[in-house]
Amino acid sequence: MSDLAHIHHVELLTPEPEQSLAYFHAVLGMEAESREGQSVFLRGWGEYQPYSLKLTESPTSGLAHMAFRSSSPDALTRRVAAIEAAGLGIGWIDGDHGHGPAYRFHDPDGHVMEVLWESDRYVAPAHLKPALRNQPQRYTARGAAVKRLDHVNLLARDVTACRRFATDVLGYRHYEGIRLDNGRETGAWLSLTIAAHELIYVEDARQAGQRLHHLAFWVDTREECLRAADIFLDHGVHIEAAPSRHAVAAGFFLYSFEPGGNRIEVTTGGYLVYEPDAEPVIWTEAERARGQAWGVKTVESFHYYGTPPALEDRAYAEAAGVAAP
Amino acid sequence: MSDLAHIHHVELLTPEPEQSLAYFHAVLGMEAESREGQSVFLRGWGEYQPYSLKLTESPTSGLAHMAFRSSSPDALTRRVAAIEAAGLGIGWIDGDHGHGPAYRFHDPDGHVMEVLWESDRYVAPAHLKPALRNQPQRYTARGAAVKRLDHVNLLARDVTACRRFATDVLGYRHYEGIRLDNGRETGAWLSLTIAAHELIYVEDARQAGQRLHHLAFWVDTREECLRAADIFLDHGVHIEAAPSRHAVAAGFFLYSFEPGGNRIEVTTGGYLVYEPDAEPVIWTEAERARGQAWGVKTVESFHYYGTPPALEDRAYAEAAGVAAP
Amino acid sequence: MSDLAHIHHVELLTPEPEQSLAYFHAVLGMEAESREGQSVFLRGWGEYQPYSLKLTESPTSGLAHMAFRSSSPDALTRRVAAIEAAGLGIGWIDGDHGHGPAYRFHDPDGHVMEVLWESDRYVAPAHLKPALRNQPQRYTARGAAVKRLDHVNLLARDVTACRRFATDVLGYRHYEGIRLDNGRETGAWLSLTIAAHELIYVEDARQAGQRLHHLAFWVDTREECLRAADIFLDHGVHIEAAPSRHAVAAGFFLYSFEPGGNRIEVTTGGYLVYEPDAEPVIWTEAERARGQAWGVKTVESFHYYGTPPALEDRAYAEAAGVAAP
Amino acid sequence: MSDLAHIHHVELLTPEPEQSLAYFHAVLGMEAESREGQSVFLRGWGEYQPYSLKLTESPTSGLAHMAFRSSSPDALTRRVAAIEAAGLGIGWIDGDHGHGPAYRFHDPDGHVMEVLWESDRYVAPAHLKPALRNQPQRYTARGAAVKRLDHVNLLARDVTACRRFATDVLGYRHYEGIRLDNGRETGAWLSLTIAAHELIYVEDARQAGQRLHHLAFWVDTREECLRAADIFLDHGVHIEAAPSRHAVAAGFFLYSFEPGGNRIEVTTGGYLVYEPDAEPVIWTEAERARGQAWGVKTVESFHYYGTPPALEDRAYAEAAGVAAP
Numbered sequence A, B, C, D: 001m002s003d004l005a006h007i008h009h010v011e012l013l014t015p016e017p018e019q020s021l022a023y024f025h026a027v028l029g030m031e032a033e034s035r036e037g038q039s040v041f042l043r044g045w046g047e048y049q050p051y052s053l054k055l056t057e058s059p060t061s062g063l064a065h066m067a068f069r070s071s072s073p074d075a076l077t078r079r080v081a082a083i084e085a086a087g088l089g090i091g092w093i094d095g096d097h098g099h100g101p102a103y104r105f106h107d108p109d110g111h112v113m114e115v116l117w118e119s120d121r122y123v124a125p126a127h128l129k130p131a132l133r134n135q136p137q138r139y140t141a142r143g144a145a146v147k148r149l150d151h152v153n154l155l156a157r158d159v160t161a162c163r164r165f166a167t168d169v170l171g172y173r174h175y176e177g178i179r180l181d182n183g184r185e186t187g188a189w190l191s192l193t194i195a196a197h198e199l200i201y202v203e204d205a206r207q208a209g210q211r212l213h214h215l216a217f218w219v220d221t222r223e224e225c226l227r228a229a230d231i232f233l234d235h236g237v238h239i240e241a242a243p244s245r246h247a248v249a250a251g252f253f254l255y256s257f258e259p260g261g262n263r264i265e266v267t268t269g270g271y272l273v274y275e276p277d278a279e280p281v282i283w284t285e286a287e288r289a290r291g292q293a294w295g296v297k298t299v300e301s302f303h304y305y306g307t308p309p310a311l312e313d314r315a316y317a318e319a320a321g322v323a324a325p
Helices: A017-027 A073-085 A159-170 A222-235 A285-289 A311-319 B017-027 B073-085 B159-170 B222-234 B285-289 B311-319 C017-027 C073-085 C159-170 C222-234 C285-289 C311-319 D017-027 D073-085 D159-170 D222-234 D285-289 D311-319
Strands: A004-014 A031-036 A039-043 A053-057 A062-070 A089-093 A102-106 A112-116 A148-156 A173-179 A185-191 A199-203 A212-218 A238-245 A251-257 A263-269 A281-283 B004-014 B031-036 B039-043 B053-057 B062-070 B089-093 B102-106 B112-116 B148-156 B173-179 B185-191 B199-203 B212-218 B238-245 B251-257 B263-269 B281-284 C004-014 C031-036 C039-043 C053-057 C062-070 C089-093 C102-106 C112-116 C148-156 C173-179 C185-191 C199-203 C212-218 C238-245 C251-257 C263-269 C281-284 D004-014 D031-036 D039-043 D053-057 D062-070 D089-093 D102-106 D112-116 D148-156 D173-179 D185-191 D199-203 D212-218 D238-245 D251-257 D263-269 D281-284
Touching: A004 A017, A004 A148, A004 A212, A017 A031, A017 A039, A017 A053, A017 A222, A062 A073, A062 A148, A073 A089, A073 A102, A073 A112, A073 A159, A148 A159, A148 A263, A159 A173, A159 A185, A159 A199, A222 A238, A222 A251, A222 A263, A222 C222, A222 C238, A238 C222, A238 C238, B004 B017, B004 B148, B004 B212, B017 B031, B017 B039, B017 B053, B062 B073, B062 B148, B073 B089, B073 B102, B073 B112, B073 B159, B148 B159, B148 B263, B159 B173, B159 B185, B159 B199, B222 B238, B222 B251, B222 B263, B222 D222, B222 D238, B238 D222, B238 D238, B281 B285, C004 C017, C004 C148, C004 C212, C017 C031, C017 C039, C017 C053, C062 C073, C062 C148, C073 C089, C073 C102, C073 C112, C073 C159, C148 C159, C148 C263, C159 C173, C159 C185, C159 C199, C222 C238, C222 C251, C222 C263, C281 C285, D004 D017, D004 D148, D004 D212, D017 D031, D017 D039, D017 D053, D062 D073, D062 D148, D073 D089, D073 D102, D073 D112, D073 D159, D148 D159, D148 D263, D159 D173, D159 D185, D159 D199, D222 D238, D222 D251, D222 D263, D281 D285
Parallel strands: A004 A053, A062 A112, A148 A199, A173 A281, A212 A263, B004 B053, B062 B112, B148 B199, B173 B281, B212 B263, C004 C053, C062 C112, C148 C199, C173 C281, C212 C263, D004 D053, D062 D112, D148 D199, D173 D281, D212 D263
Antiparallel strands: A004 A062, A031 A039, A039 A053, A089 A102, A102 A112, A148 A212, A173 A185, A185 A199, A238 A251, A251 A263, B004 B062, B031 B039, B039 B053, B089 B102, B102 B112, B148 B212, B173 B185, B185 B199, B238 B251, B251 B263, C004 C062, C031 C039, C039 C053, C089 C102, C102 C112, C148 C212, C173 C185, C185 C199, C238 C251, C251 C263, D004 D062, D031 D039, D039 D053, D089 D102, D102 D112, D148 D212, D173 D185, D185 D199, D238 D251, D251 D263
16 A cells, blocks of 8 residues: 555535535535534545545635545655655644644645545444445435545646656656647646546646646446436536546546536546556647547637636636636 | 327325335435325326326225326227226226326226326426426436336236236237246236336236236336445335346346335336237246246245235235335 | 337448448447348347348448338238328339338438338347347347347438428327427427337438438447447447437437448437327427537537538548548 | 555366357457467456466366466565465466466465566557557457456355465455354455455355355446346356345355356446555344345355365256366
């Protein structure tokens, strides 16, 4: 096991807290585990930790922070030392609902991150007790009924710097990437495990810094992704990219905007990397121009829109019917 | 088109009205379209008519009546004349919520049936308006989210008599059947359309009369049947037969008992009969002994349990945790 | 049952007979039931008749003819009389492999059609015998493994004339349609049964006459449509429109070009029309402009490309890597 | 990453080499990568290594050996030292088709195992080249089209000893288990990664030693497991347990016997273990008595039949139509 085990949670900002909550609860089918101040803590039914999404009211959209859980107390010590050595440390915080002390730091793009060891284990209330003990909670059977947070895709002004930080300091493996003809690296797919991607960096076309491209939540089958699109359609959720299959990382996708303006993916598929010395698969500019796996052209906004939105993209967000802070 | 278009609705009796309603609403994901007296009218999201299930409180379980809609006013006149000629007519009633005058009659086993022409068309309230106009209601995305009533399976003391009544008087086509080595017909799969079965008669092992074997509700994929089983498991619904594939009619099944004791199937699959002169496929005793398509033995209770339950089957119902009136 | 039961078979022309055969056999997974002269007779595994596709070598692409099977000998007599009365009859032919005498006629656009009663019933050879007697052939488990011919979409210079011929003379029901703001009818979805569409007419933008828009083959689940797209990708089949969901008729689609240049759909989903007096759902120009159900814009070529291709569309076909006769 | 990366391949013995090959090639849809002597090397389409299954003619059925790949050369050195220290080492072999030197050893039950580092990477021949470079081979679209070897289930006379060897010497994590009321451990579900199980030990009811319970091959969806059952049915493959869902490890299963008598599972589902300090979920005798997830009773033969079969089980194998050496 690597020193970091997985992304423990993310904190997402929204200027439309009530509508955003309705999206995550009724449409994605997550559970509101608890509330505190301006935040609601939400979870997928398959997550062992109390929550993976802290949704916080804010004047802007975007990612407030993301947190990794280490694989042991010692692993936490090692990673904090490595981060400090890289000169990107901020310092310790006491903890938050559901977890103990966390060490805060920046990635090279300035995204705020945390690493922690102590985490609560979710205990389902009576009405959510699962029938089988190897499952943390019963299946919600509401809306898209997402199982867990799957991956985080961050925009970066310098993808190479962020990718190197992820591999060299955090211990991620580099499975796939994009390199333009001019040599610039514009995307990196990274993982702590055999899952094909858990953290992605793609180039920030607006060079704005510290922005989020999207959060992705997992469902077990492609059929459920299609079902989610049907549900989005009926609920008036803005579909940015209808269900189809990615060429890079081979995952099946459905991209929407939650009412706060953040891009949210429902995802499944892909592959597991059992090869211990796998070379990263680097896609060329020409290959990328072919679009997604089945020839679907990548929607334009996918290449520039992130949260919080750049000034020039506010009109786009407004046209999509979501917040444009 | 045949004179009868389809099964318009059924009236199901339950001694546990609140729990039965919770089963159909929260677990099967139907909508309660309206309430009247001791009845709740429920619908699948894909049904054009206001409801397909009238759930009525009663000291017993079982089927109060089932109603067919004719394909035109003239077709109604023709079928009423044929039923009267067969000596099984009862007479006209004024109508009920959602439909106009109906002619009541018995099948040879004594099940109460109706045939009607005038039916309301469902108009979805604002919160259930679908995004697409060719759909009557939005997908509920709650529980098993069944789409529509698919078929009704009735127990009969004399399957041959009932099958002949269905084909000769009602206009059903006979697609599949079971004949024992002793020549007795113990099952008949019947349809008004290209769907492989819409009405089934199977032998009543208790020879009790007027009993229901099961109602079946449709979902579009086998994956949704499996999902329904997961939902049943978490909700403590009694699963009589876990998802598998029938040999007869080739449908995919999941059998449960709703709290009132009635057997309810979630079904999909099967095939369409485009052959206009298809000979019925008659299964032998030896073939039936092999069990279902993939070798799963048919659960014993499937051969005798119906509602209302026979005296000797009340212990079985109690063991399953459902009403045993 | 209506006088016509279903589309019995179609004859498709191809200038690339070997490659087209490879497409239908290895990629779509159909069986070559027999060969005769320049034709190969192909079938889906779920079809009771010997074949649904007669693939014939020809200098051009397109549809040579399509044939309906009547629901009885009398129904054949009635339909032939009606066609003759409409002044569109051609005359009787002796029959062809797998079926008896057929009456030939034109629809108002000039497409050659036949109606017949006598049809062989498929008898599977030993290596294709199914395990269950209610299935005509074993599942091929090869390529997309399509089950049966589902619908035929014809281009028409005058959609209204063709739609009226289909309903008034052939006995089709009209379930959905498109009407432009200027009042012109540009599409009609028609069916002989409860299936949402079996025959479609859409406007021929090139006004060429007698052309085919596409043939559609059925699979049982959306997952199989996605699987088919993966198979197309690996086999270098040109995907015109990646899997997504139609707004009109609500079907799930995947459009490809077979090597002869004809458009072939793999389809599933949609809905059954149990309402005997359903009013057609007519879509407006504004609704059509929104694209498919999940917002996917309809690919441009879908609006003009048909077979045989118009002169001005040959470059398009060549770019897609298919025959442009 | 742990010192062992994954199960690199297994060698399966069969007294019916031609029929077994037909099962793995035509029914499971694997590719025969090469042949050598009495062996055929087979692979799933998603495997990076040349093969995962070496199928070898032999007077008996069962497992000849299984091989682990280490995560680095150093990891190999460390594991060999640990195995030697445990007193279970045999010694080095030169390698075999597709891999370099391997260190042979026994587990406490006597199963022959290997650990190796040097492995070839599969290079697809032209007709199997995938369209996407992040996939090792095109999808075969033949039969069940299994993707990869998923897990190996071994019978053990002493489950506790084998489980301890796997965790303490090989570095496996222990995710689930079974403990009888008398305290005896009769099953252990083990993994090197976040996958819920990659190696399983269950008690050998015959106490025969060195026996195989089953090999499991992966498909991506439950729908594909059902499809596999349909294919098995048509091909006369013996289905020991029809598709359903396990309670332990939550996987979806379909158990068959290949013609040589070995039990082969087609599997999918389950869950990923992201929790770094997950406590094993230990199931009780009472919980096990409830059967599988949806109440399906575990088939009796599952508790005693393994390969090579015990003397008293030969009649059972013969009745199933498979080799009983």
